Amino acid sequence: MVAKVANRIEEGAIALLLVGMTLLVFVEVVLRFGFNESIHWAEEMTLLLAGWFVLYGASYGVKVGAHIGVDAVVRLLSPSTRRIVSIIAVILCLIYCTLFIIGSWEYLAKVYKIGISIEDTRIPGFLLAPFSDDVLWDVLRIDSEDPILPQWLAHSILLIGYILLAFRFVELGWKIIKGEVEGFHFADEAEEALEELHIHDEVEQRKAASLTKEGEEK
Numbered sequence: 001m002v003a004k005v006a007n008r009i010e011e012g013a014i015a016l017l018l019v020g021m022t023l024l025v026f027v028e029v030v031l032r033f034g035f036n037e038s039i040h041w042a043e044e045m046t047l048l049l050a051g052w053f054v055l056y057g058a059s060y061g062v063k064v065g066a067h068i069g070v071d072a073v074v075r076l077l078s079p080s081t082r083r084i085v086s087i088i089a090v091i092l093c094l095i096y097c098t099l100f101i102i103g104s105w106e107y108l109a110k111v112y113k114i115g116i117s118i119e120d121t122r123i124p125g126f127l128l129a130p131f132s133d134d135v136l137w138d139v140l141r142i143d144s145e146d147p148i149l150p151q152w153l154a155h156s157i158l159l160i161g162y163i164l165l166a167f168r169f170v171e172l173g174w175k176i177i178k179g180e181v182e183g184f185h186f187a188d189e190a191e192e193a194l195e196e197l198h199i200h201d202e203v204e205q206r207k208a209a210s211l212t213k214e215g216e217e218k
Contacts, residue, residue, distance in 0.1 A: 014057050021049040041120040048121070048154055055161030062168040065185030074183060083176055086183030090173040097166035104158035111155070115141045117148035 028042040061067045074082055115137075128136060128147055136142040141150045175181045 010060055014053065014060060017049055017053040017056065021046055021053060024049070041122070044118060044120045048118075051155075052157045052161075055157045056164070058161060059164035059168045062165065062172065067184075069184060071184070079182055082182045083179075086176050087173060089184065090169050090176065093169045094166055094173075097162050097169065100162045101159060101166065104162060108152045108156060108159055112141055112150075112152040116151040117141075117143070118151050118154050119148075121149045121154070123147040123149055 024039075024042055024046050028039055028046075031037045031039065074085060077085060123142065125147070128142065128144065131140070133144040136144050136147075141152060142148075172181070172184070176183060
């Protein structure tokens, strides 16, 4: 039950980021080309939403096997060797994530300490109303007189995204160790195209028939 709720929240967040980014770009294009107007913070917010979408969605891609990878050589290996190679790959990915988590933490700590804000995106007043001026600055690094979105908050997805990505790699590594999977699951565009053309089942049947025939001949 908890896993289903967490999965729904994760998918909902990704969908919300994508829809928000798309709508913002659409409105900006209509205003620019239709009315010769623009939203001065639209470009900055679009880039932020795109960054959140990519970094947040990366961990979800590992979870559902949506990333594209080159596994032509790995498929030639035996199942046991494939698992060993996959575990090594997971360890390398975790090292990669660890380096980015450390770097992101140091970067966010510095911009938080200095109190840097991004350029154009302002925070709506009703979101700040429950907080006193001291709390806004001392805790959130938001200037109540000029409530621009703080950089540490806007770029916090660097830390969040790589922590989530590392969690997915740990989860994948544990499944490989337990023998539930043999390695990474990548998106197969060729197979998906065949499925769309309703050819995939026919191809699989031919492969099975060919293997059966070879076995009988031997």
